[in-house]
Amino acid sequence: MAVIAVAAAGPAEEEAIAYAEVCLSTTFGMETRRLGPFPDPEYAYDAARNQYSSTLVLREALDRRPADALKLMVITDHDIFIPMLSFVYGQAQLNGPAAVLSLSRLRQEFYGLPPNHALFLLRVRKEALHEIGHCFGLTHCSDPLCTMRLSTNLQLLDEKQAEFCGDCATLLRDAINTSTTGAIK
Amino acid sequence: MRKHWEILVVDDEPVMRESLAEWLAEDGYSVETAASGQEALAKAAVRDYAIYFLDLKMPGIDGIETMLEIRKRHADASVIIMTAYATVDTAITAMKEGAQEYVVKPCSPEEISLLVERIIKVKNLQRENLILRKKLSKHYSFHDIVSKNPKMVEIFDLIRDIASLRSTVLILGGSGTGKELVARAIHYSGNRADKPFVAVSCAALAETLLESELFGHEKGSFTGANDRKRGKFEMADGGTIFLDEIGDISPKLQVDLLRVLQERSFFRVGGGEEVKVDVRAIAATRVNLQEAVAAGTFRDDLFYRLNVITIQIPPLRDRREDIPLLAHSFLDRLSHELGKDVHEISESALKLLLDHEWPGNVRELENAVERALVTARTHVLTEEDFGFLQQAKTSNGWVAPDNVLLDDVQRQVIMATLRRTNGNIKEAASSLGIDRSTLYDRMKKYAIER
Numbered sequence: 271m272a273v274i275a276v277a278a279a280g281p282a283e284e285e286a287i288a289y290a291e292v293c294l295s296t297t298f299g300m301e302t303r304r305l306g307p308f309p310d311p312e313y314a315y316d317a318a319r320n321q322y323s324s325t326l327v328l329r330e331a332l333d334r335r336p337a338d339a340l341k342l343m344v345i346t347d348h349d350i351f352i353p354m355l356s357f358v359y360g361q362a363q364l365n366g367p368a369a370v371l372s373l374s375r376l377r378q379e380f381y382g383l384p385p386n387h388a389l390f391l392l393r394v395r396k397e398a399l400h401e402i403g404h405c406f407g408l409t410h411c412s413d414p415l416c417t418m419r420l421s422t423n424l425q426l427l428d429e430k431q432a433e434f435c436g437d438c439a440t441l442l443r444d445a446i447n448t449s450t451t452g453a454i455k
Numbered sequence: 456m457r458k459h460w461e462i463l464v465v466d467d468e469p470v471m472r473e474s475l476a477e478w479l480a481e482d483g484y485s486v487e488t489a490a491s492g493q494e495a496l497a498k499a500a501v502r503d504y505a506i507y508f509l510d511l512k513m514p515g516i517d518g519i520e521t522m523l524e525i526r527k528r529h530a531d532a533s534v535i536i537m538t539a540y541a542t543v544d545t546a547i548t549a550m551k552e553g554a555q556e557y558v559v560k561p562c563s564p565e566e567i568s569l570l571v572e573r574i575i576k577v578k579n580l581q582r583e584n585l586i587l588r589k590k591l592s593k594h595y596s597f598h599d600i601v602s603k604n605p606k607m608v609e610i611f612d613l614i615r616d617i618a619s620l621r622s623t624v625l626i627l628g629g630s631g632t633g634k635e636l637v638a639r640a641i642h643y644s645g646n647r648a649d650k651p652f653v654a655v656s657c658a659a660l661a662e663t664l665l666e667s668e669l670f671g672h673e674k675g676s677f678t679g680a681n682d683r684k685r686g687k688f689e690m691a692d693g694g695t696i697f698l699d700e701i702g703d704i705s706p707k708l709q710v711d712l713l714r715v716l717q718e719r720s721f722f723r724v725g726g727g728e729e730v731k732v733d734v735r736a737i738a739a740t741r742v743n744l745q746e747a748v749a750a751g752t753f754r755d756d757l758f759y760r761l762n763v764i765t766i767q768i769p770p771l772r773d774r775r776e777d778i779p780l781l782a783h784s785f786l787d788r789l790s791h792e793l794g795k796d797v798h799e800i801s802e803s804a805l806k807l808l809l810d811h812e813w814p815g816n817v818r819e820l821e822n823a824v825e826r827a828l829v830t831a832r833t834h835v836l837t838e839e840d841f842g843f844l845q846q847a848k849t850s851n852g853w854v855a856p857d858n859v860l861l862d863d864v865q866r867q868v869i870m871a872t873l874r875r876t877n878g879n880i881k882e883a884a885s886s887l888g889i890d891r892s893t894l895y896d897r898m899k900k901y902a903i904e905r
Binding site: 319321324325326352353354355356357358361362364369396404409410420423436 | 468470471473474475477480481482483537560561562563564565567568624
């Protein structure tokens with residue numbers, strides 16, 4: 271059975287990682303395997319921005335992907351960025367093997383608001399599906415409720431659902447079928 | 456809808472360009488990267504991108520210079536200048552030089568997303584506009600004649616009404632108004648459409664040659680007549696003969712023509728056998744036949760025989776609403792024929808076309824679009840591409856010598872043009888903004904040889 275590997279890079283909340291694992295397994299119909307934590311990505315730290323380069327984290331992750339893992343999801347508590355943008359929630363290789371997800375901006379506390387753990391976990395689920403969706407070749411969707419919709423702020427993230435729309439689900443099923451024997455449930 | 460659009464990201468920093476390219480690719484765009492201005496220009500030379508992300512500071516050619524070079528090839532390219540150093544001066548320079556947007560790195564994902572979405576939305580609208588314009592052109596076209604002018608629409612209706620009649624039609628209109636197109640439309644709209652349509656330019660040939668051309672000749676009827684030859688009337692049997700520049704024919708031929716139109720029969724040159732034909736005649740002229748009749752140079756009985764149904768084509772200056780429609784129609788056809796990837800005419804260029812007087816009518820407009828297209832360097836025909844129209848309008852630099860005759864000037868200009876085109880009549884006529892028959896007419900008048 272095809273495997274999606276999951277690993278923490280540096281600090282990352284255990285409950286969020288475990289929840290992401292379950293969500294990926296049930297949605298993509300694949301086994302997930304937790305890898306030992308990757309080293310804290312100090313190499314990716316940008317002091318001027320006080321953030322971590324998601325591109326560099328992703329590059330490092332590729333070297334650590336087990337040979338039998340179809341996809342690899344790296345999760346970190348660090349706030350991540352790509353040079354052009356002030357932040358990203360996550361970054362994935364389109365049609366590639368790896369994705370990185372930051373938990374930092376998914377928490378209400380980041381914005382000075384009271385914690386809401388249920389909401390936080392729901393956001394984790396949406397973003398994990400979204401990034402691994404990219405790894406299976408899905409691009410952003412125009413359906414406002416589809417989890418593949420681009421979310422550039424929390425409002426858009428909270429508006430969409432933790433599910434693929436009909437079109438994206440079909441594309442995903444085809445992509446999975448061509449790369450594995452597994453099927454989306 | 457947006458997946459076919461291509462984006463080029465140009466930045467000398469690998470992480471910067473690759474990460475932005477990956478981020479845009481997630482949005483479904485086809486994204487390519489270039490590490491320098493030079494590489495970007497090489498890529499832009501073979502492909503047109505919907506959006507160019509250009510880093511302002513790059514070694515070699517910087518972002519602004521790269522943009523200016525790209526614009527020479529793709530005038531409508533959407534350029535977003537990126538910089539890590541936000542200064543008012545650079546922003547003003549970038550926007551002044553034509554950048555669509557100016558963004559400071561890093562910017563919010565929302566900003567970039569909205570920016571790209573907005574540009575693509577405009578691109579999609581432009582593309583839809585192009586498709587609609589083509590549909591519109593088809594809607595307003597009648598057998599290759601494009602017009603929405605009320606008088607022309609009346610002509611289209613008249614053509615439909617008379618298409619299947621046998622009556623002679625006289626088409627009046629200035630040079631280049633499309634008299635032959637109207638004649639063809641009559642022929643191909645009627646019940647003779649599957650029979651021949653034969654066009655004869657009466658101004659192009661000397662009297663004896665025209666007689667032989669129209670009626671054919673018997674073997675040995677004159678020096679060089681080695682075989683029997685069928686004339687245009689015989690060739691057009693069952694169909695239509697189009698006699699262009701009928702006002703230029705000699706008195707003898709006027710008599711012969713009158714006989715054919717009345718009797719529907721004629722004799723070949725040098726022959727005694729009467730040839731019967733079923734031909735519909737359509738004649739055209741740019742001269743005022745009524746004046747010619749009054750002056751005694753054109754037979755009144757032939758005039759009345761021809762003038763059964765008259766169609767007067769208005770000059771282009773009297774139907775200016777057709778200019779954009781015609782210009783785009785010519786652009787669509789000629790860009791395909793010339794293999795040029797040009798599909799737009801800028802607003803300022805259209806204004807220039809609308810303001811021009813078009814003495815050479817539709818043909819002059821077609822020639823102007825072709826000339827602009829040949830020299831165009833971008834995807835859009837601009838005011839500069841039609842600069843020759845302005846030059847013609849403003850060139851009052853002519854100083855006429857004392858006692859110069861207009862005929863002398865015309866003769867000199869025609870001779871010079873023929874020398875320049877190595878005697879190529881089509882090219883010379885096109886260059887002079889007149890049709891070939893008019894050029895032949897002038898050459899005959901001024902005794903000019905090719």
